[in-house]
Structures are given as structure tokens and as C-alpha cells.
Amino acid sequence: MRAEARSGLLLSSPYAAFLLLFALYPIGFSLVLVLLKWDLVTAPSFAGLDNVQHLVGDARFWQAIVNTLVFLAIHLPLQIIVALTLAWALDRPLLFRAFWRATFFLPVVISGAVVTILWSALYATDVGLINGLLARLDLGPVPWLTDPAIAMPAIAVMATWKNVGFYVIIYLAGLQNVPRSCHEAIELEGATAWQSFRHVTLPLLKPQTLLVVTLSTINGFQLFIEPYILTGGGPLRRTLSVVLYMYRNAFSYQKMGYAATLGLALALLIAVVLVVQRRVIGSAEEA
Amino acid sequence: MRRTAFYVILALAATTFLYPFLWMVATTFKSPAEVGGLSLLPDQPTLDNYRLMWARAPFGRALVNSLFVAGTITLSVLVFGSAAAYSLARLNFPGRRILNAITIAILLVPAQLTLIPMYTLIVQLGWVDSYAALIAPYAFNATAILILRQFFLQVPRSLMDSARLDGMGELRILFTVFWPLAKAPLAMVGILTFMGAWNEVLWPLLVVRDEQIMTLPQLLTVFSLGGGAGPRQLATKLAAAMVLVVPVVVAYTFLQRYFIESMASTGIKG
Numbered sequence: 001m002r003a004e005a006r007s008g009l010l011l012s013s014p015y016a017a018f019l020l021l022f023a024l025y026p027i028g029f030s031l032v033l034v035l036l037k038w039d040l041v042t043a044p045s046f047a048g049l050d051n052v053q054h055l056v057g058d059a060r061f062w063q064a065i066v067n068t069l070v071f072l073a074i075h076l077p078l079q080i081i082v083a084l085t086l087a088w089a090l091d092r093p094l095l096f097r098a099f100w101r102a103t104f105f106l107p108v109v110i111s112g113a114v115v116t117i118l119w120s121a122l123y124a125t126d127v128g129l130i131n132g133l134l135a136r137l138d139l140g141p142v143p144w145l146t147d148p149a150i151a152m153p154a155i156a157v158m159a160t161w162k163n164v165g166f167y168v169i170i171y172l173a174g175l176q177n178v179p180r181s182c183h184e185a186i187e188l189e190g191a192t193a194w195q196s197f198r199h200v201t202l203p204l205l206k207p208q209t210l211l212v213v214t215l216s217t218i219n220g221f222q223l224f225i226e227p228y229i230l231t232g233g234g235p236l237r238r239t240l241s242v243v244l245y246m247y248r249n250a251f252s253y254q255k256m257g258y259a260a261t262l263g264l265a266l267a268l269l270i271a272v273v274l275v276v277q278r279r280v281i282g283s284a285e286e287a
Numbered sequence: 288m289r290r291t292a293f294y295v296i297l298a299l300a301a302t303t304f305l306y307p308f309l310w311m312v313a314t315t316f317k318s319p320a321e322v323g324g325l326s327l328l329p330d331q332p333t334l335d336n337y338r339l340m341w342a343r344a345p346f347g348r349a350l351v352n353s354l355f356v357a358g359t360i361t362l363s364v365l366v367f368g369s370a371a372a373y374s375l376a377r378l379n380f381p382g383r384r385i386l387n388a389i390t391i392a393i394l395l396v397p398a399q400l401t402l403i404p405m406y407t408l409i410v411q412l413g414w415v416d417s418y419a420a421l422i423a424p425y426a427f428n429a430t431a432i433l434i435l436r437q438f439f440l441q442v443p444r445s446l447m448d449s450a451r452l453d454g455m456g457e458l459r460i461l462f463t464v465f466w467p468l469a470k471a472p473l474a475m476v477g478i479l480t481f482m483g484a485w486n487e488v489l490w491p492l493l494v495v496r497d498e499q500i501m502t503l504p505q506l507l508t509v510f511s512l513g514g515g516a517g518p519r520q521l522a523t524k525l526a527a528a529m530v531l532v533v534p535v536v537v538a539y540t541f542l543q544r545y546f547i548e549s550m551a552s553t554g555i556k557g
Contacts (some may be wrong), residue, residue, distance in 0.1 A: 007457040008380025015371035016386060018427045023393045026404035033404055040410050089296045102543045103301045106308070109539050109546055111486035113504040114528045117511050118311050121525055127323035127518045129310055136325075161303070169551040222399070224489050229511060243399065243489070250403050251493060260403040267400040 033260035040254055051261040061262065064242045065269070067152055072220045074156035079216050080209060082164050087171035088197070101172075105165035112162065116229040119158045120145075123230070148236045155226050155239060163219065167212045174208035175201070210281050214274055221270050242266050315526040322518035336519075336526040340510075343523075345498055346530050349506040353531075356421045356502055357484035363426040364480045365473060371427065372435035373461045377447065387436075390429045406493050420494040421502065425484060431476045438472040439465055475549040478542075482550070485535070503531045 034051055038044035055061055086104060090097065107115055122129045123144035134140035144154045182200045191199070223241035227233050233240035242262060250259035309327050315336050317329040340346060374380065375387055405424060414420040442465055450460045466473065491505040498506065507527050514520035539546055 005380040008378035011370040011374035026401035029404040
């Protein structure tokens, strides 16, 4: 028995040390940093609630929040509709089923940096693929990334393309749990395929939809590499994201206290948004 | 009739996902005059974009860095992580319940909260521009430990008891009795960990400034921000991106079922 305790301590001690240094200490220190003014070069000084006060009045921070909401307003519905459509099309015996599935999933395994660089080429105004296709139809050219009204929607479309394969798999797993008898029963009553989808399938897929909304929302609040590479947060700060702003405060402006405050605000914000979404989706069925 | 409609939807979607990749591959072999074109076959294929990209930034070195960093992290998460998971699942020792509770609790902490404190920690440790900064914060992974722990809990008690009667130590039991049974969860954890480390870009952008230490996604990002927006620069950037993509696509082609199952299972079980 004593030997077992000794082995247990031995085998778990590297992990315990890791938790202490790279999980518990940073979590605790994040709350301390909020109260500090620190450039990492000179000694930190106590700043009270200066960082929090600054955050409340910081137009860039609020612009970043608004940008994220614009992103989500386009990204969430698009993601759900495309993922559902593709999952529904895949949910039957098909030729090359594995091929379709693997193709939709391909962008999920590719690095975000690569996908973003690829899309910078697709969106390029003069030599881009999309404007090239539009030119064939005598349309465009559209300044995808330099028009303040279009840039964030363009990023939302790119993010959908990158992630939707993941959600197709999730919906597909959900669809395979919907019993055939449910459809047969309602179709015997004379319901159309759309009615059967709307009133049987969709409600049964609520757990999957909640998951899609939750994960996509977290993704939306974590936007970083997309604006960092595509737009640098412009034009007119319309694609500035919270994480990009946080990164700049730490890396470019050396404001550790303020960057940590942004991190804390972002963490709280994500928690609140997720709780609200859970309530809204949870009550949607009773209505 | 309805069947055809499904195939049309699927083919349209597949084109939307595949055509940009194929166009990217084609563009890396095109001369500047051809770069804006839609064709997937360059008229006069050239390797100039690859030569330029290779000469202008240390992509070979970054490839080695990426393999080293992602490989070390994966190895650590599998070996040390399963040792921790094994002790948390099957050994009685003081502190076990607390460790289990912390493991679950930190899954709820968003990464944004700890990003800046982690960065100041790395600076204070003097680890900026070191492999340690890229590897140590990822050496363990709470999700991986929970997946492995869950699996180890299901291994029959009798297997452990007879191994102990044979005089085996705990490490030998873990690696010769538990590991052979745990191939599926180990493969899943391995793929998830490697892909996460291979694609990570925000963390390296914070803690590494020296080109010689940069991993591929970071060097690619820095490189792509440096160039202009002309056709030559565009093709060069895409050629650089290929260094990062080709290994992943090759692995994905052969192991796609495992990739999809591993990555989607994190969501499906949630």
C-alpha cells in the first residue's frame, strides 16, 4: 500500500508541477496583473482599478466587441445552414460517401495561418480568384478586404468555409440518431418532407445546434490570425478583434496590466454570452 | 430524380472546398503573368516561387523546428500524460482527488485569461526565443489526461493484479499491459495533440522573435506580412504555405478516418 502511494506520487508529480506553474499560477496572476501597470522592463507599479476604468472608456475595445458581434451575426446562421444542408445530404447511402466527408473536413485540419493566406489570395482585389470568377460574369471587382462594410463579412465567410466540415460531422452524428419511425409516422399523417424536417428532425437536433452555436461563438471571440494577416484590424478598425487588440497591448505597446484586463473581460464576456445563448436555445422549443 | 439533387449539392460543395486548394497548388507553379488566372494548369510551369521563398526565409529550418516542437509535445503528452492519467485512475495516493478536481476545473478556464500571465511568466523565466517556451506550456494537456484516465478506468482490475503478482512495477504495467489495450485513445490523443501544436500560431508570435526558432505557421505569418500584394509576392506566399500544408494533406489522405473521428469526437461527446 505504501509502495502504491509512492508510485502514485512519483508518476503524477511532473503533472502536478506543470499544473502549478502553467495553470494555477497564471490563473491567479491574471487577477494580480489587472491591478498593475507593467511594461516588463521596469518594475511593475500598483495601478488600482486604472486598467478597468480605461477599459470601460476604451473605444477600441468596444469597437472590437461590435466587430465580433457583426462576425457572429453572419457566421452563426451561415454555419448552421450550410452544416445542416451538407449533413442532411450526406445522411443516406451514397456513392463516394467517405470522399465527400473527407473533402468537407479538409479545411478543418489545415492550419488557420495557411487558410488565411489562401483566402488573402482568393480575396485579392486585382489578382484574386473570386474577383477573377466575377469578372467572367462581368461583375466586380469587389474590394473584399479594403471596404469597411465588407471586410468583416468576408472574414465570417472564410471562417465558415474553414470550420463547417467539423459541424457537418457533428450534425451527421445527430441525424443518425433520429429514428426513421419518427419520419414515417409524420409522413403517414400527410406531412411534406420539409414539415417532417422542420418539426421532427430540427427539434431532435437541438443538442447539436447548441454545440455548434457554443463552439462557433467561442471561435468568434478568439479571432486573431484572420484579421492579423488579412487586414491588420482595418479598414477603419472594422476587423479589429479582442484577441488581436490584446496581443498588440502586450507585444507592441508593452502594457501587460491592460492586456491581462482585456483577457479577463473577454473570458467573462464569453461566459455571459454562452449562458444567454443556452437560455435562448433552451426556451426556443417551448415557445 | 431526388438522388441527382443530392449529388449536385455535394459536388457543388466539394468544388467550393477543393478548387481553392487546387488553384493554390497551381498558382505556386505559375509565372507572375499567369497568377491572376483561373486555370489549374500553368502554361509555363516554373519553380521560381519556391526558389524565392526558400531563399528569402529559413523555411527548411522552420520545418525542422515544427517537427521537433510538435513531436516533443506529442511524445510528452502521450508518455508523461499517460503516466499521470494512470496514477489518477488506478493508484491510491494523497492528493489524487485534488489533482482530478483541478484537471476538470481548468478545462473551464478560457485560454484568453491565462495568455498574458503565461507570457509574462515566460519572459521572467528568461525563456523568450527558446524551444522551452514553445514546448513546456504544452507538455501536458488536461483533455488528454481525462481521455486516457477514462479509458484506463475501464481496464479490468484482474489484469493489474496479476501483473503485480508477477512482480511488475507500475511503469511496466502501464506500458506493457495498459498501452497495448489503449491504442485507439492513444492514437486519438496523439493526432489531436500533434495537429494542435503543428498549427499553433498565436503563442509563438508572443514568445519568439528569432527567425531561427520560429515554427512554420509563425514564419509563414511573418513572411506573408512582409511581402507586397503583387502577383509575384502572392505566388511566393502560397509556395511558402505549401511547406506547411503538404505534410498535413499527405497524413490526412492516409489517415482521414482517424483524423475525422479524433477531431470530431471532442465535439460529439460534448
